[in-house]
Amino acid sequence: xxxxxxxxxxxxxxxxxxxxxxxxxxxxxxxxxxxxxxxxxxxxxxxxxxxxxxxxxxxxxxxxxxxxxxxxxxxxxxxxxxxxxxxxxxxxxxxxxxxxxxxxxxxxxxxxxxxxxx
Amino acid sequence: xxxxxxxxxxxxxxxxxxxxxxxxxxxxxxxxxxxxxxxxxxxxxxxxxxxxxxxxxxxxxxxxxxxxxxxxxxxxxxxxxxxxxxxxxxxxxxxxxxxxxxxxxxxxxxxxxx
Numbered sequence: 001x002x003x004x005x006x007x008x009x010x011x012x013x014x015x016x017x018x019x020x021x022x023x024x025x026x027x028x029x030x031x032x033x034x035x036x037x038x039x040x041x042x043x044x045x046x047x048x049x050x051x052x053x054x055x056x057x058x059x060x061x062x063x064x065x066x067x068x069x070x071x072x073x074x075x076x077x078x079x080x081x082x083x084x085x086x087x088x089x090x091x092x093x094x095x096x097x098x099x100x101x102x103x104x105x106x107x108x109x110x111x112x113x114x115x116x117x118x
Numbered sequence: 119x120x121x122x123x124x125x126x127x128x129x130x131x132x133x134x135x136x137x138x139x140x141x142x143x144x145x146x147x148x149x150x151x152x153x154x155x156x157x158x159x160x161x162x163x164x165x166x167x168x169x170x171x172x173x174x175x176x177x178x179x180x181x182x183x184x185x186x187x188x189x190x191x192x193x194x195x196x197x198x199x200x201x202x203x204x205x206x207x208x209x210x211x212x213x214x215x216x217x218x219x220x221x222x223x224x225x226x227x228x229x230x231x232x
Contacts (some may be wrong), residue, residue: 004161016154031218042122042163042222056217091162095218104150104169104212107220109162
């Protein structure tokens with residue numbers, strides 16, 4: 001496995017601009033997750049895909065946020081009209097569905113995209 | 119709803135000292151538990167996980183964790199730390215009715231002095 005990759009690694013933008021991040025999961029992982037991490041905190045769940053279907057969305061995911069996984073492989077996370085409060089590390093993780101009832105998938109994380117909104 | 123609390127925000131130890139990092143979770147059902155580590159400049163990596171069975175779980179690099187259901191705890195331990203263990207450690211929980219969402223604690227930043 002080459003690991004989860006994310007691009008860009010850093011993004012600086014002005015308030016009000018739109019930004020888009022990309023995540024490439026580990027090949028053959030059918031599940032993909034987005035988390036957000038602010039300084040001094042643990043990651044917070046944003047949303048999750050199984051193949052191309054978006055199955056869960058956190059209340060943290062405001063209307064300005066949209067995520068897609070059109071072909072069930074890579075995913076994009078777009079933030080419209082960015083605000084200073086959006087500044088954070090955006091983490092992507094992927095997993096393969098567990099075949100054992102009662103067992104969570106093991107999620108593998110990428111390096112993250114650090115967003116700074118000026 | 120599931121939640122995780124890590125009481126120690128910062129820990130400083132000398133090499134060869136023993137380590138125990140606390141993790142308590144809140145959830146009413148069956149849980150799967152994880153410890154992740156983030157070394158400086160690197161991404162989150164899985165240290166160990168508990169699904170069921172033996173409550174004492176062994177992970178990589180000599181780490182272990184014990185699930186105590188009655189205390190809702192999953193503390194991380196290492197008998198003798200090394201300078202290379204300097205990192206931030208995160209405990210995470212996934213409850214049986216929480217889909218595939220991981221809920222993380224706030225993390226514990228460990229510094230090991232050589």
